[in-house]
Amino acid sequence: MIQTDNHTLATAQARRCLVIHNPTAGRRRKKRLADVLERLQALGCLVTAVQTTQRGDAEAYARAASPADYDVIVAAGGDGTVNEVVNGMVDGPGGVALAVIPLGTANVLALEIGLDPKNSEQIAQTIADGPVHNVHLGVANGRHFVLMAGAGLDAHVVEGVNIALKRATGKLAYVVESVKQAFGYDFPEITVRANGEIYEGRMAVACKGRYYGGPFIAAPDARLESPKLEVCILPKSGVAGMMRYGLALPMNKLSDLPEVMVISAESMVIMGPRGAPLQGDGDIVARLPAEISIAPQTVQLIVPASPG
Numbered sequence: 001m002i003q004t005d006n007h008t009l010a011t012a013q014a015r016r017c018l019v020i021h022n023p024t025a026g027r028r029r030k031k032r033l034a035d036v037l038e039r040l041q042a043l044g045c046l047v048t049a050v051q052t053t054q055r056g057d058a059e060a061y062a063r064a065a066s067p068a069d070y071d072v073i074v075a076a077g078g079d080g081t082v083n084e085v086v087n088g089m090v091d092g093p094g095g096v097a098l099a100v101i102p103l104g105t106a107n108v109l110a111l112e113i114g115l116d117p118k119n120s121e122q123i124a125q126t127i128a129d130g131p132v133h134n135v136h137l138g139v140a141n142g143r144h145f146v147l148m149a150g151a152g153l154d155a156h157v158v159e160g161v162n163i164a165l166k167r168a169t170g171k172l173a174y175v176v177e178s179v180k181q182a183f184g185y186d187f188p189e190i191t192v193r194a195n196g197e198i199y200e201g202r203m204a205v206a207c208k209g210r211y212y213g214g215p216f217i218a219a220p221d222a223r224l225e226s227p228k229l230e231v232c233i234l235p236k237s238g239v240a241g242m243m244r245y246g247l248a249l250p251m252n253k254l255s256d257l258p259e260v261m262v263i264s265a266e267s268m269v270i271m272g273p274r275g276a277p278l279q280g281d282g283d284i285v286a287r288l289p290a291e292i293s294i295a296p297q298t299v300q301l302i303v304p305a306s307p308g
């Protein structure tokens with residue numbers, strides 16, 4: 001279903017926004033979206049809103065958005081919606097910036113840029129007149145990602161998570177799935193080839209952003225604006241190993257653990273069982289083996305003038 005809502009420009013500089021809304025993201029935060037859209041219009045922005053009906057719609061809308069019609073594409077949803085929008089933008093005509101209305105479960109991109117998902121005023125103000133940062137994307141087997149791409153237990157958890165439980169309980173569904181998976185998973189070796197070296201572990205996450213799964217720092221030196229990936233390699237296997245990492249992450253101590261390697265690289269190959277899943281920005285985006293690198297394209301991301 002497409003909902004269109006056009007208003008005339010209030011000022012010469014008012015941004016023309018195409019809002020792409022995933023109504024299934026998070027726990028259906030309709031009120032927050034309506035509040036942000038109202039504020040955007042009050043700030044003089046010209047708002048056109050479309051709603052997705054299935055996976056792939058957000059990408060198609062973003063691909064078709066022309067700079068003749070829009071200044072900004074606003075991804076209204078979670079990180080998976082942002083991922084789709086970005087994949088559409090890199091194939092589209094270019095010349096349009098990206099912004100977010102964080103309505104998802106984890107909203108890691110919002111955390112990364114200092115945007116408070118509960119602060120409608122800050123979100124609207126950012127979209128209306130926030131500064132633009134040039135963001136380098138990662139690409140895994142041809143699929144672009146903004147935040148991270150990971151192989152091992154986390155990708156299996158993403159693949160197996162119960163969607164109904166996620167809608168009902170949010171992040172708790174990932175905890176439940178992690179516990180379930182940890183006991184049945186055989187922790188096969190995951191190998192990373194980067195900078196002419198081979199690194200072995202049980203889980204590997206190539207990070208573009210610092211945060212992982214929430215406000216938890218996995219790769220302290222990763223930056224969206226940097227043309228580098230920081231790959232985090234976790235060598236320990238088994239439930240005990242995963243509990244060690246699962247406890248260190250929320251304490252922001254993961255990268256301090258002596259066996260954890262964080263390697264800076266522009267490209268790498270992640271190998272493991274052929275066909276094993278690779279998660280990108282919280283959705284399955286590729287299968288192993290995965291060639292991961294910095295994409296030649298960048299996106300212009302609108303960020304808050306002062307982080308919340």
Ligand SMILES: Nc1ncnc2c1ncn2[C@@H]1O[C@H](COP(=O)(O)OP(=O)(O)OP(=O)(O)O)[C@@H](O)[C@H]1O
Pocket residue numbers: 022023024025026027052053054055056057058077078079080081082084103104105106107108281282283
């Ligand atoms: N209308 C739709 N119906 C079903 N799935 C959709 C629809 N629109 C988008 N999707 C898919 O929904 C999935 C989840 O969306 P998204 O990641 O934005 O929300 P989330 O999982 O709640 O948030 P987060 O990634 O922050 O945890 C994505 O894979 C996206 O492609």
